[in-house]
Amino acid sequence: MRLNKNQIEHLGFLILRNLRKDGKILVEEKTSLLNETIALITEEFQKEDQLDQEVRELLGKHMEKIRRENLEYQTMFRMIKTKLAKERNIVL
Numbered sequence: 001m002r003l004n005k006n007q008i009e010h011l012g013f014l015i016l017r018n019l020r021k022d023g024k025i026l027v028e029e030k031t032s033l034l035n036e037t038i039a040l041i042t043e044e045f046q047k048e049d050q051l052d053q054e055v056r057e058l059l060g061k062h063m064e065k066i067r068r069e070n071l072e073y074q075t076m077f078r079m080i081k082t083k084l085a086k087e088r089n090i091v092l
């Protein structure tokens with residue numbers, strides 16, 4: 001995961017604060033909503049981490065072909081990750 005727990009909590013806090021400030025949401029139970037927001041953010045980062053791992057494994061199975069055809073690993077990684085994310089409705 002790219003952010004630590006404190007950073008995710010801060011991000012959740014900022015999101016909710018800005019939504020409240022802009023009048024987009026009305027909140028009675030701030031703590032509950034903040035915890036739910038933190039959980040959702042964490043879950044989305046975990047989905048992306050799992051997707052990254054899956055793409056690495058997929059590319060690992062085809063490393064010989066990648067080397068033989070002189071393909072750039074990072075370009076292939078981004079292309080496959082983007083395609084799989086779109087298919088699975090994962091927001092990157």
